[in-house]
Amino acid sequence: MKPKLRAVIFDIYGTLLKSAAGEIHPDPKLRALIEEAHAASPHPFPEVDIREIHAALHPQLSPQEIERLAMDHEQAANPVSGMPGAAETLRRLSAMGLVLGVISNAQFYTIPLLEGCLGASVTELGFDPGLTVLSYTERRAKPDTWLFEVMRDRLLEKGIQPHEALYVGNDVRNDIDPAKRCGFRAALFTGDVSSLRLRGRSLENCGADLILASLGELPGRITG
Structure with a gap:
């Protein structure tokens, strides 16, 4: 070359x-919030910070707990x-x-x-x-x-x-x-x-x- x-x-x-894993998130609640965030983005192929999605679903958790939850969820859904x-x-x-x-x-x-x-x-x-x-x-x-x-x-x-x-x-x-x-x-x-x-x-x-x-x-x- x-x-x-x-x-x-x-x-x-x-x-x-x-x-x-494929490109569609398997959790319906997470998927719905991700789709909402995508729809609000001005970009043709938007992305989210998944910590914000988990935080919206679990507002009582600390940032550290959110990260742990997100990692646990990812490892279970997408080994x-x-x-x-x-x-x-x-x-x-x-x-x-x-x-x-x-x-x-x-x-x-x-x-x-x-x-x-x-x-x-x-x-x-x-x-x-x-x-x-x-x-x-x-x-x-x-x-x-x-x-x-x-x-x-x-x-x-x-x-x-x-x-x-x-x-x-x-x-x-x-x-x-x-x-x-x-x-x-x-x-x-x-x-x-x-x-x-x-x-x-x-x-x-x-x-x-x-x-x-x-x-x-x-x-x-x-x-x-």
């Missing part, structure tokens, strides 16, 4: 973490585990001198869950702490290009051009399309069939620069 890559940015759910090869791949990429970051539809508990599943902190795994762009902090979710635009600006501040960054995700609509629209190169991760989202397209016309059957092949694919 030319020019040389300088950064690799990852999706989390379905890419670094195996996740059983996750580390994707095979994720931690080793991240360490190999970091050792190669690549800058690592994250763009994800995510909540406050996502990074702690990732660290727990992969057995190390994000800094130990090689991630740049300034290159974490999560939907709940921006109040906008993929496939909105906003998250990628934020990352693009942060990379430019480091002197890294968009075409020098590769975005890795499992969803053609949410990951590949917006990444490409913002000038990134893109890799579609197909290693977890239950998480793969082709959205009616084939691998041949998914728009990705790379198709990855496993995370472990990524270091070799971007240097070979």
Whole structure:
């Protein structure tokens, strides 16, 4: 791949973490409040901070109790585990001198869950702490290009051009399309069939620069 890559940015759910949940929240009360918040947003793909939703349902609880409730609820509704090869791949990429970051539809508990599943902190795994762009902090979710635009600006501040960054995700609509629209190169991760989202397209016309059957092949694919 030319020019040389300088950064690799990852999706989390379905890419670094195996996740059983879909895009619709299973709890009807939470889902109703989330839908209300989405309807009030000016953005086409809005996001909430799930702590505010739980707080609306349980106003008697403290902020600490709300966070604990939200985490317990998430772990029950959407159990996750580390994707095979994720931690080793991240360490190999970091050792190669690549800058690592994250763009994800995510909540406050996502990074702690990732660290727990992969057995190390994000800094130990090689991630740049300034290159974490999560939907709940921006109040906008993929496939909105906003998250990628934020990352693009942060990379430019480091002197890294968009075409020098590769975005890795499992969803053609949410990951590949917006990444490409913002000038990134893109890799579609197909290693977890239950998480793969082709959205009616084939691998041949998914728009990705790379198709990855496993995370472990990524270091070799971007240097070979």
